[in-house]
Amino acid sequence: MKRSGAYAWGVAIAALVAVLPLSPVRAQSAEQDALKPTLNDGYDTPDALRFDWPAFTIGTGQYEDGPTGLTVFRFNRKVLAAVDVRGGGPGTVNTEYLGIGYPFPELDSVVFSGGSWYGLEAVTAVNTALKDEGYRGGNWDNVGLTVGSIIYDFGGRRLNEIYPDKRLAQAALKAAVPGVFPRGAYGAGRSAVSGSIFGCNAHSGQGGAFRKVGDLKIAAFTVVNALGVVTDRDGRTAACYPDKTWPAGFRTRDILAGTPDSGKPGWTGVAPSAERKNTTISLIVVNQKMEPWELKRLAIHVHTSMARGIQPFQTEFDGDVLYAVSTAEYEPADDKRIGLLDIGTITSEVMWDAILSAVPPQPQAAFEAPPRRAVDxxxxxxxxxxxxxxxxxxxxxxxxxxxxxxxxxxxxxxxxxxxxxxxxxxxxxxxxxxxxxxxxxxxxxxxxxxxxxxxxxxxxxxxxxxxx
CATH class of the missing domain: 2.40.128 (Lipocalin)
Structure with missing residues (x-):
């Protein structure tokens, strides 16, 4: 059979492409396709949070070649949710819908992801997985709803642009289990950092905490990728690579008080960090039944309180988002009901615990050359x-x-x-x-x-x- 000229040209071009080196874009695509997921890493570590609450499951997925990852929270029935969005650069899916405040439960899952804007693929991937597995359908009263947010973990954090994708998200959803949450450099917090505003550039991660007051259950989860520094309850900076000119025993208030000089040559001898793409994404879950307005106020209360543990917080270079969920499993009588103010205060403390638990052990840096080994x-x-x-x-x-x-x-x-x-x-x-x-x-x-x-x-x- 006679081949057309176009066919011949196509064969020639295909042969040429086969021997050409990959362009950077194609090379990165090939890297992404070859990645192997790591699921639920860190679940068996001593630092993992363990708690008794079967109303939701948690799954994490990571690409160690990044390293980067994501964290999926899946509820076993639709729940009522609210959201509070702050900062200058949030990256979210479906938060505007939650902001309407409809008085009926609709949320199925929440996703935190690395990978900047590309990581938003993970949010929609979890939602389509709920349909593909038959858990949700297409009828108006049975459509799945997943919300989620991303952090920026590219640039100086690692030497590649691998991102959490659909394949990783759906694998993490299937792997989700109740009552365990790995803390530190896991899941969406795999390559998070904190304190870039002062050049600290400390390794960060995801944190979680749980508290039970009577029959009231409260859980807080966060991925700390903040421009500000993580600060403990005594005012100490929890993690930072300080400049060698900084005074011994410095506290967060010292570098804050030195602004803007503390981020410039002179006071510290360090120029401001060029990488100002940061975000802290968080989730609080309570089992007490709450009205939409209560859940919204709870989100605002707790989100505002996080400025104690991250200083400064919610800057123009942060994309901070907090989701608040009520599983409505606990509906006490009026005389036993814990009021919104008290729940907000307790949850704020639980969230501070979660923030501090996000900080992993830091690798050591050496300003001076260590003892030299002779090498021929x-x-x-x-x-x-x-x-x-x-x-x-x-x-x-x-x-x-x-x-x-x-x-x-x-x-x-x-x-x-x-x-x-x-x-x-x-x-x-x-x-x-x-x-x-x-x-x-x-x-x-x-x-x-x-x-x-x-x-x-x-x-x-x-x-x-x-x-x-």
Missing amino acids: ATALRKLAGRYRFSALAELELKVEDGRLLGQAVGERRVFGIPKEAAVEVIPTETGDYVVPGRYPTVLRFDARGGLTINPGRWQQHGRKRGDR
Whole structure:
């Protein structure tokens, strides 16, 4: 059969495309498609929150190659919900509908996700999964309703732009279980940070707390990705990478009082952070039956109270959202009913507990070079080369005058290794290599041509070009 000219051109173009290198966009798409989900990580850790409340289940999903993730809360029947949206950059799905305040329960699930705007796919994915599994249908009185919000966890937090997608969201929904919530760098909080306003750039995560007062149950969940710093009840900063010029024993009030100088060269010697895309997304759940207006006021009360635990809070660079849910399982007589003011006060304290529990252990940074390990020139030369972390980030290592030097050559810097000039990568007695500075930059090589930067919960893996 005779082939048309168009067909021939199509074959030729397809052959050409097959041998061309992937563009950054196509390369990132290929990375996304090859990801393997990790479900319910951290559920068996000592720090996980455990509580008795079968009215809802919680599932988390993570892509460790990010790392990034999401958290799904699924209620076992439709519940009444309200929302309070603050800050200058919220990213949400279906919050305007909750804001209307209809007096009947409609909400099925809440989703928190990383991945910035791209993570909103996870919210709609959970809702379609409710229909696909037959739990919800299409009749007007049986349509599923899922709401959700995202945090920004790109940029300097990691060296790629992997995001929580539909596949991960639906897997987390299926994996959801009652009564357990992992705290720290899990789920949607996998690559969260806090304190960027002062250059703290501390690792953060998701936190949760539970309290029972008589038959009243209260749970609070939050993902702290705030511009402000997490602050404990004694006024101490819970997590921060301070500049070496900062005074010993500083408190949150000290750096707040020093604004704007505390974020500029002079007072601290540190320029304001360039990455001001931050969000704290939260959920409170109570079992007492409440009216829509009560639930709305509860959301406002608790959301406002969070400014004690995150300072400053709800800035123009934060996209803070708080959802409030009543499962209506507990409907006490008037003489036993706990009033809205008391519930709001108790829940505010529970939320502060949740905020503090979001802070994971921080990797150590070294301002000064640690003791140097002697490495012969041949071993150093074997490490030299270009390492690829993603379509956006590569690291060039070379040997000069017996020293190993590193320089970022992709679109972004590689943590403490800049693009503008090469810096020394120092071999240490532990076998790792470090770049001294305010923030951790640790390099660990393996025998197969791999390089891991900052081994641990926030590690990034690269491969030397030319190796398989």
